Amino acid sequence: MNFINMLQTVDFTTLYPELFLGVMAFLMLLMGLRYKNPRIYSVISFVSLIIAIFLLLIFDSSTSSIFSGILQINDFGLYFAIIMLISSIYMVLPSTREVHEKPELFYATLLFVNISMLVAAFSLNLIVIFIAFEGVSIGTYILTAFGKSRRNLEAATKYFFTGTIATSFILFGSAFYYISAGTFSMENVVSLQSHSVLIAMIFLFVGYGFKLALVPMHQWAVDTYDGSPNSVSAFLSTGTKVLAFLIIMRIFLVGFSPDHTDIFYLFVIISIITMTYGNIAALSETNLKRVFAYSSVAQAGYLILVLAVVSNNYSSSSVDLAILAGMFYALVYIFMKGGAFFSVGLVKKENANIDDLSGLAWKSPVIAVSIIILLISLAGVPPTAGFFAKYYLFLSLISGQLWWLAVIAIVNSALSVFYYLRLIVIMFRRNSDNEFDLSPSVYYPIVIAAILMFVLVALIYEFPTIQTYVSGLFGV
Amino acid sequence: MFMVSIFLLLIILSISAFFVKKKSWEISMISSLIILLLVFIYALLNFWSGYDGGIISNYRLSLVPSIGINFTSGVSSLTLALLFLTTIIMPVALYTSKNGKYGSLFYGLMMLTEVGLFGLLISRNFIFFYIFWEVVIIPVFLLIAIYGGEKRESASLKFFIYTQLGSVFLLLSILTLFAFYYSLNNVFTLNMTTLLSGQFIDGTAIPVFWKYFVIFGFLFAFLVKMPSFPLHSWLPDAYNSAPYPVTVILAGGLSLMGGYGFFAILLPLASIIPSSVSWIIISLGIISLVYFALVAMMQNNLKKMLAFASAASMGFVNISFGVGIMETGSYGIQELTGGIYQILAHGLIIALLFATLFAIKSKTGKENIHSLGGIHREVPILSSIFLGGLLASLGLPGFAGFISEFSVVAASYAILGPLIFLVIFGMIITASYHVWAAQRALYGPYNETLGSIKDIGRHDIMVLGSLLILIFVLGIYPNLIFGAISKYVGVFL
Numbered sequence: 001m002n003f004i005n006m007l008q009t010v011d012f013t014t015l016y017p018e019l020f021l022g023v024m025a026f027l028m029l030l031m032g033l034r035y036k037n038p039r040i041y042s043v044i045s046f047v048s049l050i051i052a053i054f055l056l057l058i059f060d061s062s063t064s065s066i067f068s069g070i071l072q073i074n075d076f077g078l079y080f081a082i083i084m085l086i087s088s089i090y091m092v093l094p095s096t097r098e099v100h101e102k103p104e105l106f107y108a109t110l111l112f113v114n115i116s117m118l119v120a121a122f123s124l125n126l127i128v129i130f131i132a133f134e135g136v137s138i139g140t141y142i143l144t145a146f147g148k149s150r151r152n153l154e155a156a157t158k159y160f161f162t163g164t165i166a167t168s169f170i171l172f173g174s175a176f177y178y179i180s181a182g183t184f185s186m187e188n189v190v191s192l193q194s195h196s197v198l199i200a201m202i203f204l205f206v207g208y209g210f211k212l213a214l215v216p217m218h219q220w221a222v223d224t225y226d227g228s229p230n231s232v233s234a235f236l237s238t239g240t241k242v243l244a245f246l247i248i249m250r251i252f253l254v255g256f257s258p259d260h261t262d263i264f265y266l267f268v269i270i271s272i273i274t275m276t277y278g279n280i281a282a283l284s285e286t287n288l289k290r291v292f293a294y295s296s297v298a299q300a301g302y303l304i305l306v307l308a309v310v311s312n313n314y315s316s317s318s319v320d321l322a323i324l325a326g327m328f329y330a331l332v333y334i335f336m337k338g339g340a341f342f343s344v345g346l347v348k349k350e351n352a353n354i355d356d357l358s359g360l361a362w363k364s365p366v367i368a369v370s371i372i373i374l375l376i377s378l379a380g381v382p383p384t385a386g387f388f389a390k391y392y393l394f395l396s397l398i399s400g401q402l403w404w405l406a407v408i409a410i411v412n413s414a415l416s417v418f419y420y421l422r423l424i425v426i427m428f429r430r431n432s433d434n435e436f437d438l439s440p441s442v443y444y445p446i447v448i449a450a451i452l453m454f455v456l457v458a459l460i461y462e463f464p465t466i467q468t469y470v471s472g473l474f475g476v
Numbered sequence: 477m478f479m480v481s482i483f484l485l486l487i488i489l490s491i492s493a494f495f496v497k498k499k500s501w502e503i504s505m506i507s508s509l510i511i512l513l514l515v516f517i518y519a520l521l522n523f524w525s526g527y528d529g530g531i532i533s534n535y536r537l538s539l540v541p542s543i544g545i546n547f548t549s550g551v552s553s554l555t556l557a558l559l560f561l562t563t564i565i566m567p568v569a570l571y572t573s574k575n576g577k578y579g580s581l582f583y584g585l586m587m588l589t590e591v592g593l594f595g596l597l598i599s600r601n602f603i604f605f606y607i608f609w610e611v612v613i614i615p616v617f618l619l620i621a622i623y624g625g626e627k628r629e630s631a632s633l634k635f636f637i638y639t640q641l642g643s644v645f646l647l648l649s650i651l652t653l654f655a656f657y658y659s660l661n662n663v664f665t666l667n668m669t670t671l672l673s674g675q676f677i678d679g680t681a682i683p684v685f686w687k688y689f690v691i692f693g694f695l696f697a698f699l700v701k702m703p704s705f706p707l708h709s710w711l712p713d714a715y716n717s718a719p720y721p722v723t724v725i726l727a728g729g730l731s732l733m734g735g736y737g738f739f740a741i742l743l744p745l746a747s748i749i750p751s752s753v754s755w756i757i758i759s760l761g762i763i764s765l766v767y768f769a770l771v772a773m774m775q776n777n778l779k780k781m782l783a784f785a786s787a788a789s790m791g792f793v794n795i796s797f798g799v800g801i802m803e804t805g806s807y808g809i810q811e812l813t814g815g816i817y818q819i820l821a822h823g824l825i826i827a828l829l830f831a832t833l834f835a836i837k838s839k840t841g842k843e844n845i846h847s848l849g850g851i852h853r854e855v856p857i858l859s860s861i862f863l864g865g866l867l868a869s870l871g872l873p874g875f876a877g878f879i880s881e882f883s884v885v886a887a888s889y890a891i892l893g894p895l896i897f898l899v900i901f902g903m904i905i906t907a908s909y910h911v912w913a914a915q916r917a918l919y920g921p922y923n924e925t926l927g928s929i930k931d932i933g934r935h936d937i938m939v940l941g942s943l944l945i946l947i948f949v950l951g952i953y954p955n956l957i958f959g960a961i962s963k964y965v966g967v968f969l
Binding site for chain 2: 361365372376381382383387391394395398399401403406407410411413414417418421422424425426428429460461463464
């Protein structure tokens with residue numbers, strides 16, 4: 001009765017973007033009966049995702065809450081919702097090449113995934129987050145398996161099994177959270193019952209940490225990125241990772257807010273292990289895609305530093321700066337990592353080795369310069385956007401008096417320079433007869449990402465504005 | 477404003493150098509000469525008279541004031557001396573790239589290096605200082621990685637990792653200063669003058685541990701660039717596998733960065749540098765001087781020999797800085813000014829030597845001492861210029877190197893005492909291997925397997941000769957620059 005009442009009284013306007021994407025997805029499924037050209041569907045999803053951004057800006061830009069607080073619409077969630085849509089927009093057109101049959105299924109699934117992402121971006125309730133997150137997970141299992149080759153299936157199977165285990169961890173964790181807090185809603189948690197809170201924390205951390213590929217839950221990620229189509233690995237390592245990052249921020253900074261100390265130590269340890277392991281593993285790797293996969297693991301370690309600063313709670317300005325840095329990092333990360341994964345498509349072989357890039361600079365200088373920009377941005381070298389993202393992160397660490405952590409992070413980022421630059425050196429090798437795939441679907445994503453590495457720097461001017469969104473994390 | 481407009485012009489010229497299809501050598505040469513001329517005019521207008529230390533032509537452009545990012549620039553006589561060096565070695569480096577078949581990418585990267593050096597020298601905001609610091613490294617890394625000789629891949633990576641490790645500590649030190657300033661005053665600022673002001677540094681705002689940390693970070697970054705003794709292992713590989721133009725920039729430009737850091741950033745911090753650290757700097761300088769000189773003596777390859785000679789003479793900069801901050805009064809001024817003058821003199825001399833060696837290499841095809849021999853008979857002018865460069869490098873009176881080495885050694889006796897003999901010992905070894913190399917490579921019986929070779933033409937004489945004359949003029953009339961530098965130093969003592 002209560003539920004029906006709620007449905008009758010609720011104002012659905014804030015859900016128009018999700019509804020619109022759903023309608024478009026079902027429309028594409030219907031069109032699949034007649035049209036078989038993947039191009040049509042990629043263009044449709046491209047356009048509908050862009051329209052969804054505008055709908056978000058129109059209907060969700062004012063603060064409100066619906067379903068009695070289950071969904072909190074505010075600028076913070078809006079920011080993440082938009083950048084997750086952008087990560088899909090970025091991969092949707094180049095993916096055309098890798099979708100050979102039943103394109104309508106691929107793109108409809110992508111839109112469904114996006115709906116779940118939007119819901120998760122606005123939610124502060126563990127159950128809603130769980131359901132939305134499952135939507136994303138199941139959708140991405142399908143996307144990963146789409147190539148139908150043995151490698152794709154292997155990747156999808158690994159992803160599926162580990163993902164399912166993670167799901168059960170999340171459920172367990174949510175249940176224990178309910179025991180300790182008495183509610184699934186994470187707003188205004190005042191006290192947590194101490195016995196079950198640690199169990200809840202560990203279980204939720206393991207469950208969501210799987211998606212963010214934090215060490216020691218990272219091995220699926222390396223294999224899955226390696227085996228999936230390039231555009232899907234770009235999406236997996238950007239869009240879903242940003243989502244997992246957002247959810248982890250929400251759960252651990254808002255839900256567990258009375259329990260700062262445990263959160264702090266947990267995330268400090270995990271971030272150090274993740275950064276160091278990812279970088280060291282990437283050093284000895286020669287498979288191109290696995291190098292990027294390990295570097296993506298290391299990057300997740302940098303992102304997690306935000307939680308360490310915030311839970312350390314040294315001063316309000318350091319907390320603001322840390323969350324701001326995390327928001328900016330997430331945006332920049334989408335393009336630098338996504339562009340890097342697309343660059344694997346340049347190599348025409350099945351298993352791209354780093355030596356297969358040799359001679360690229362002489363075949364296509366433009367693409368080589370673009371990749372250089374992406375790589376130095378990943379390495380955090382100025383004046384690229386990647387540098388500023390890292391710079392603000394380290395700045396927040398230092399302004400939160402976590403010097404030693406900043407030292408570890410910076411030494412790590414110096415370590416990572418080695419394997420990024422090794423790729424640059426290889427590209428400039430002469431006398432190689434490698435053939436490169438320079439078709440537009442490989443060429444443009446990389447070039448656009450490289451240009452954005454400079455354009456996004458201009459966003460620094462908007463930092464005072466973005467800083468006002470930060471409080472939205474806590475559901476205000 | 478004048479300086480900033482020169483810098484903007486340089487940026488535009490360097491970007492356009494990337495897109496020139498033909499005649500890229502001519503265009504980048506002309507642009508670097510224009511910049512040199514403009515810097516010269518600037519110096520005449522502002523420094524000819526009336527300079528009394530400190531920083532002039534301040535320019536400030538607020539970018540993100542809320543977090544302290546402003547483009548602030550200013551020029552002191554230290555900056556100006558090193559700007560001269562940068563703008564002079566650039567045409568020399570381009571001169572050595574004339575015969576190589578390089579594309580516009582090469583010249584674009586060369587000009588970009590100049591942009592980085594120029595920006596580094598004029599910026600007075602730490603964030604821009606750091607950005608330009610990196611802007612120098614990346615083009616040089618690419619130049620070695622793309623156009624280097626054998627072993628270029630490992631050499632370029634080694635170079636980059638060493639210097640990147642240095643930059644990391646540089647960034648940490650900058651951020652530390654920034655954070656303590658913020659916790660003291662609640663103001664975000666990255667302005668160099670503010671963060672390095674005695675009031676902030678000497679106060680109790682920074683705990684002792686972090687003061688040492690800041691000094692360590694800066695010192696590490698600058699010593700890598702010099703390169704000084706334990707952090708030098710990138711040097712032989714990078715110098716040897718880099719093409720000649722890049723070697724000129726490495727020797728003149730990158731060691732300049734380390735020296736500039738010493739005198740622009742560590743000198744204002746001198747009050748918190750404990751004397752034990754000064755002694756470490758001094759001993760690293762002496763070890764560099766003696767050790768690199770001994771290593772250079774053993775080299776058969778002239779390019780490697782010059783690389784180590786360059787590192788050895790940068791040892792004087794270490795000594796000068798370490799001794800200078802412990803001294804006061806006129807001794808201190810003479811010591812520190814000598815160190816700055818040494819950066820300038822060393823850069824000019826080493827650029828001349830590498831450029832001349834390049835001419836020898838392109839005439840004879842050889843750069844090993846044993847494969848040359850007696851070439852004075854065939855190419856008298858070229859070998860005379862090379863001899864002149866070698867004599868200047870060993871510190872013969874009459875050349876610029878003498879002025880700086882003399883003032884460093886003379887003024888450091890008060891602190892070093894008998895240890896001065898180690899410095900003198902290093903100078904003797906330096907002199908001996910220079911003369912020995914000249915004797916074996918230039919004089920003696922002619923190595924007939926080289927065949928008959930033609931002496932250098934008018935253009936080469938013009939470039940190399942004018943550089944030699946400049947070194948000579950700075951050696952007999954040092955006050956052109958020495959006086960202005962001593963005023964800059966005087967502010968800190």
